[in-house]
Amino acid sequence: MSKIGVFIETADQAIKKSVAGVISAALQGGEVVGFVLDGFAESYRESLGEYGVTELVNLTAANIDFSKQPEAAGRALAQGTNAFGISSLLGVSSPIGNDLLARAAMELKSTLTLDCLEVNFQENYVKKSHFSGKAIATFEMGTGTHVIGIRPNSFDAVRNPVDCQVIDHGLDLPSEDAIEIISVDKAGTGQKELTEASVIITGGRPMGSKENFKLLDECAKTLDAAVGASRAAVDSGYAPHSMQVGQTGKIVSPKLYIGCGLSGSVQHFAGMKTSEVIVAINTDKDAPIFTKSDYGIIGDLFEVVPALTKALKE
Numbered sequence: 001m002s003k004i005g006v007f008i009e010t011a012d013q014a015i016k017k018s019v020a021g022v023i024s025a026a027l028q029g030g031e032v033v034g035f036v037l038d039g040f041a042e043s044y045r046e047s048l049g050e051y052g053v054t055e056l057v058n059l060t061a062a063n064i065d066f067s068k069q070p071e072a073a074g075r076a077l078a079q080g081t082n083a084f085g086i087s088s089l090l091g092v093s094s095p096i097g098n099d100l101l102a103r104a105a106m107e108l109k110s111t112l113t114l115d116c117l118e119v120n121f122q123e124n125y126v127k128k129s130h131f132s133g134k135a136i137a138t139f140e141m142g143t144g145t146h147v148i149g150i151r152p153n154s155f156d157a158v159r160n161p162v163d164c165q166v167i168d169h170g171l172d173l174p175s176e177d178a179i180e181i182i183s184v185d186k187a188g189t190g191q192k193e194l195t196e197a198s199v200i201i202t203g204g205r206p207m208g209s210k211e212n213f214k215l216l217d218e219c220a221k222t223l224d225a226a227v228g229a230s231r232a233a234v235d236s237g238y239a240p241h242s243m244q245v246g247q248t249g250k251i252v253s254p255k256l257y258i259g260c261g262l263s264g265s266v267q268h269f270a271g272m273k274t275s276e277v278i279v280a281i282n283t284d285k286d287a288p289i290f291t292k293s294d295y296g297i298i299g300d301l302f303e304v305v306p307a308l309t310k311a312l313k314e
């Protein structure tokens, strides 16, 4: 049976939510081996076993903190891939995932395909979107090892309980790295991460002010949702760039996307087109967004959103 590796991305000793979907994708290809870089594999063993990880490898190297040395982290993933006979290495296509998977692919001299929406190990292909979501490209996977980044939330996380064994695997890596991360200033601390959210409520230009975004925050709380913004809202200073969804913002794929006062531009849709259900709230019945949404509410967002929040609270 093939072994598929999964980079278990963590932050502050917690597994990123979208990793579970990547494990489910990997299980289609064979037995799943997880690679942990923060040294806390034992504390993740139970939850990862629930999703089907049979071996969980604690990759360690003396005097190296992988969170500060991305080159070493990429090398560690590559060495783990070779040592455990992995045929494909998968991870979440997050900023950190993309960085480390690319470094691992470089070390492995393997193919690299990021932001994939589909992976098929039986027929050896992956699919990803191109040209702002207007085209879906199919890439055939040839022989050799493949490194694949999966767009967050593209695969449902399916429980598949197995016994998970933790393996400590020490590596001999050069302690000098060309890059060292000195400090990290997190943008939008306290906000729910857009790319990880199952529900997103987004405000467009008519939000009119930073203050008015609180309307969306209130509604988001009732739905355990993240709040996003269009570029028009960001450029107007109503929201930080970390909240921007679209071609030049974040790519999201939630179960439910509620767009409030969005016209439905191609560039915005490039970032959220793969959402499972799209709901649009717009005063203009002819707004283009209504032709691209599953449900539409013709109305003023300043009336509809508070009514929605009230109904959800009840």
Ligand SMILES: Cc1cc2nc3c(=O)[nH]c(=O)nc-3n(C[C@H](O)[C@H](O)[C@H](O)COP(=O)(O)OP(=O)(O)OC[C@H]3O[C@@H](n4cnc5c(N)ncnc54)[C@H](O)[C@@H]3O)c2cc1C
Pocket: 203, 204, 205, 206, 229, 230, 231, 232, 233, 244, 245, 246, 247, 248, 249, 250, 260, 261, 262, 263, 264, 265, 266, 267, 268, 271, 281, 282, 283, 284, 287, 299, 300, 301, 302
């Ligand atoms: C290279 C490039 C990259 C870009 N990248 C991005 C990107 O990443 N993300 C992005 O979002 N955009 C991006 N844009 C900008 C994009 O083209 C649009 O200008 C932008 O998405 C429009 O934002 P909007 O829908 O909020 O505003 P508008 O287009 O102004 O639409 C506002 C909508 O709100 C409706 N409305 C007005 N008042 C209300 C109300 N009270 N209640 C309900 N509805 C109301 C109006 O009928 C209208 O349909 C990019 C553009 C370029 C050229």
